[in-house]
Amino acid sequence: MPDDSSPGTVALGLKYARFALHTLQTNGWRRTMVNFASEIAFDLKYGTRTWLPHDLSRLETTAGSKTDGVQYQGTNPKLARRLLSQLPCESRSAHFVDYGCGKGRGLLLGIEAGFQRLTGVEFAPQLAVQGRANLARAKRLPPVQTPSIEVMDAAEYDPPPGPLVAFLYNPFRGETLERVVQNLTRHAAQSRTQLWVVYVNPQELDRFIRIGWRIDHEIQRNETLLGVILTPPMISSQSSAVAK
Numbered sequence: 001m002p003d004d005s006s007p008g009t010v011a012l013g014l015k016y017a018r019f020a021l022h023t024l025q026t027n028g029w030r031r032t033m034v035n036f037a038s039e040i041a042f043d044l045k046y047g048t049r050t051w052l053p054h055d056l057s058r059l060e061t062t063a064g065s066k067t068d069g070v071q072y073q074g075t076n077p078k079l080a081r082r083l084l085s086q087l088p089c090e091s092r093s094a095h096f097v098d099y100g101c102g103k104g105r106g107l108l109l110g111i112e113a114g115f116q117r118l119t120g121v122e123f124a125p126q127l128a129v130q131g132r133a134n135l136a137r138a139k140r141l142p143p144v145q146t147p148s149i150e151v152m153d154a155a156e157y158d159p160p161p162g163p164l165v166a167f168l169y170n171p172f173r174g175e176t177l178e179r180v181v182q183n184l185t186r187h188a189a190q191s192r193t194q195l196w197v198v199y200v201n202p203q204e205l206d207r208f209i210r211i212g213w214r215i216d217h218e219i220q221r222n223e224t225l226l227g228v229i230l231t232p233p234m235i236s237s238q239s240s241a242v243a244k
């Protein structure tokens, strides 16, 4: 599955091998195979090239902290689908924003889930180019206006007014995430609108929880939190289930 950056056959082979080894060490054989199958099936189904990770140290970025940023790696389609399916029906008319959209897999999953208005935010221009190419080449998806990808630091991004679904697949940490959390909290309070945060691999969940965001849904495996849906305090629904 060649990548758009075309680094040459040997370099590409080494890159695949390093990534495969790292994943095997982290996840073990069985889970690695299941995850690879689901990722490859995703790209085969849509004719896209979202699979290969990209190390941020080798990419140019616009303003924004590379230290806080997490390298590009497409979100696990199975897990993201499970989370997105738990959003309430009315969320489908909200604007879907993928914070740190990279090559566009999160946006493609948003289209698949039925969102009509989508935007990606990405600070690495090279990834944004690949994201746009993937959106242009994607087949078999519901017809929607092609999402735009804004090349900028997510910490500086002002979400569009109105209901919002913010999709974060562990894109950044530290101060960058802190500023995004503050912006989202302000957005919810000022526009008194509905807002859901879908946070996959929520490494710094506490940045939301300590200022009153609530978990409306969560997915866990072996005591590890794989993903959550969060809402700001004022619109958390008492009846929302916390599924495990």
Ligand SMILES: C[S@@+](CC[C@H](N)C(=O)[O-])C[C@H]1O[C@@H](n2cnc3c(N)ncnc32)[C@H](O)[C@@H]1O
Pocket (backbone or CB within 6 Å): 056, 064, 065, 068, 069, 070, 071, 072, 073, 074, 075, 098, 099, 100, 101, 102, 103, 104, 105, 106, 121, 122, 123, 124, 127, 152, 153, 154, 155, 168, 169, 170, 171, 172, 176
């Ligand atoms: C783990 S990947 C997520 C990819 C995509 N959202 C998905 O679900 O497939 C993290 C992405 O966030 C981007 N990123 C990191 N820091 C950023 C920042 N400050 N502003 C915008 N994008 C950022 C990286 O370049 C990378 O593409």
